[in-house]
Amino acid sequence: GAVVSQHPSRVICKSGTSVKIECRSLDFQATTMFWYRQFPKQSLMLMATSNEGSKATYEQGVEKDKFLINHASLTLSTLTVTSAHPEDSSFYICSARDNVLGGLYGYTFGSGTRLTVV
Amino acid sequence: DQQVKQNSPSLSVQEGRISILNCDYTNSMFDYFLWYKKYPAEGPTFLISISSIKDKNEDGRFTVFLNKSAKHLSLHIVPSQPGDSAVYFCAASDTGGFKTIFGAGTRLFVKA
Numbered sequence: 001g002a003v004v005s006q007h008p009s010r011v012i013c014k015s016g017t018s019v020k021i022e023c024r025s026l027d028f029q030a031t032t033m034f035w036y037r038q039f040p041k042q043s044l045m046l047m048a049t050s051n052e053g054s055k056a057t058y059e060q061g062v063e064k065d066k067f068l069i070n071h072a073s074l075t076l077s078t079l080t081v082t083s084a085h086p087e088d089s090s091f092y093i094c095s096a097r098d099n100v101l102g103g104l105y106g107y108t109f110g111s112g113t114r115l116t117v118v
Numbered sequence: 119d120q121q122v123k124q125n126s127p128s129l130s131v132q133e134g135r136i137s138i139l140n141c142d143y144t145n146s147m148f149d150y151f152l153w154y155k156k157y158p159a160e161g162p163t164f165l166i167s168i169s170s171i172k173d174k175n176e177d178g179r180f181t182v183f184l185n186k187s188a189k190h191l192s193l194h195i196v197p198s199q200p201g202d203s204a205v206y207f208c209a210a211s212d213t214g215g216f217k218t219i220f221g222a223g224t225r226l227f228v229k230a
Contacts, residue, residue, distance in 0.1 A: 006161070034218075043222040044162070044207065093161045107218065109154075109161030 002028050004096050006110025013084055013117055021079045021113045023094030029074040030096035034107065035067075038091045050077040074099070084117040091115075121145050122210050124221035131228050137195040139224050141208030144189065148210035148219075153182060153193045156205045156223070165206070166193070198228045 003026040013019050023033055031052045036044040048069050049057040056069035066088075068080040077096075081088055091114050095107040123142045131137045143151075149170050154162035168175040168182045168191065175182050181194045195202055208221040 004161075009159075044220045046218075046220075049217075091159070095161070107164070109163070111161045112159065114159065 002108040004108045004110040006094050010114045015085055015117055016083055018080055018082045019084055021092055023077045023110050025075045025096040029099045031099050032097045033077040034095045035079050036093045086117045089115055089117045122208055122219045122221040124208050124224050126224050128225040131198045133200055133228055133230050134197045137198045137226055139193040139206050141191050141221055143210050150211040151191050152209045154207040162207055200228050200230050203228045
């Protein structure tokens with residue numbers, strides 16, 4: 001089945017530093033990937049749609065200069081949290097839309113990244 | 119504006135009984151509805167889906183019902199098993215799946 005690898009699974013960083021999270025589709029190509037953020041006991045909030053070879057589309061209220069997204073290939077999207085602050089601590093999850101199957105059979109999600117900013 | 123609502127934050131069911139998780143949506147343009155299962159510290163896993171042209175889809179112990187006029191869908195799990203204990207997210211998608219909106223999730227506890 002389709003697999004999305006997300007790395008790292010857990011990261012602790014100091015306030016003011018930047019953290020990069022990778023999302024790879026292992027056995028399918030994904031022109032479109034999605035980045036979500038989940039707060040404790042809350043739903044998945046879509047942050048941005050990552051499009052291969054073009055700029056990401058950010059949801060309202062998400063700072064594009066703070067959350068840099070790069071989708072340089074059909075199998076890799078990265079999310080960089082720049083100048084991280086404690087309020088950026090959260091669970092970040094990516095998902096990928098199979099170019100062949102589309103979204104009709106559900107997206108494949110990565111296993112998530114727990115970011116803690118101290 | 120919550121376009122997809124799961125009004126029950128949690129549900130507790132005895133093993134072997136039926137679990138019914140409910141979801142309401144407001145946007146009649148949604149074309150496709152999905153249920154995801156999520157364990158703590160993991161990404162969601164696709165469970166089952168239904169197209170807006172159908173009113174029922176079944177896959178093993180899982181059945182999803184869609185009532186378009188009421189803008190309501192439900193996930194039935196029967197018989198429920200302790201391993202089903204997880205958070206279940208309802209999601210609604212536009213045609214082609216380019217935009218998916220998730221509900222807040224319902225935490226299911228299945229007691230042995």
